């Protein structure tokens with residue numbers, strides 16, 4: 363999505379425009395075709411019901427950052443809904459590698475890996491009607507998060523749509539159906555903000571419609587208990603980095619009272635890493651100085667470098 367010229371609206375997924383994306387090649391069940399020819403059936407379970415799982419990944423110097431963490435979540439999600447991936451993680455890596463090669467991509471790339479329950483024989487819900495085997499689609503785009511985000515920061519609005527209990531639709535599922543998040547995003551837009559800040563069923567601050575949410579108070583980093591939000595790979599890395607580098611970090615319940623009064627607030631996600639929050643419900647957050655987030659961002663960049671270097675060593679094999 364691009365910046366709205368009228369409202370100046372930004373999203374955490376704004377990227378610099380890149381003309382090369384008009385001609386990318388997309389993986390559809392083993393075939394790699396021009397984006398104009400990349401199609402799935404109207405009977406596909408993903409189109410019909412949102413019955414599928416996906417992962418967002420980033421490519422740096424020819425390697426997918428935190429690949430194993432993404433695959434742990436992806437395979438766990440698919441297993442939890444009896445969705446047979448049809449290949450192991452080496453097969454997924456091979457499909458990713460082929461798609462990147464077909465596009466001549468090595469770095470500054472964002473990928474959406476999507477798996478659905480496949481094509482149905484009738485337009486009804488029952489999973490047994492999906493008989494084609496799964497549909498696997500991989501979209502890779504040249505992508506650098508837009509500079510405006512880091513400079514201006516995102517504006518959040520608290521929205522009426524809440525995160526659900528795990529016994530309705532567990533928020534840990536990165537499912538094709540994102541209607542809960544889409545409704546939250548629409549509500550935020552209607553309130554004149556960029557993205558929605560979502561509460562949990564008890565009224566505690568939880569997460570945004572597309573990213574995980576952190577605040578900084580008196581040098582401490584706080585994020586939700588994790589009970590109602592996406593188990594974000596970036597969220598977990600930030601928590602680990604804080605623990606390993608002497609930054610006090612807490613996964614806990616807190617309310618808007620503490621969020622409005624925070625010194626800093628930021629979002630995390632694979633696409634944008636750490637994105638500063640400028641205001642919540644029209645209230646500016648802190649003074650605009652973000653020393654803790656800046657430190658975390660540097661630590662996170664280092665962690666990616668280490669992960670990519672380790673993958674390069676593994677790929678090269680024994681000396």
Ligand SMILES: Cc1ncc(COP(=O)(O)O)c(C=O)c1O
Nearest residue numbers: 572573574592594595596631632
């Ligand atoms: C609702 C929501 N929260 C958070 C995230 C961030 O997760 P990650 O850090 O694994 O990209 C995502 C990404 O898909 C998401 O959809």
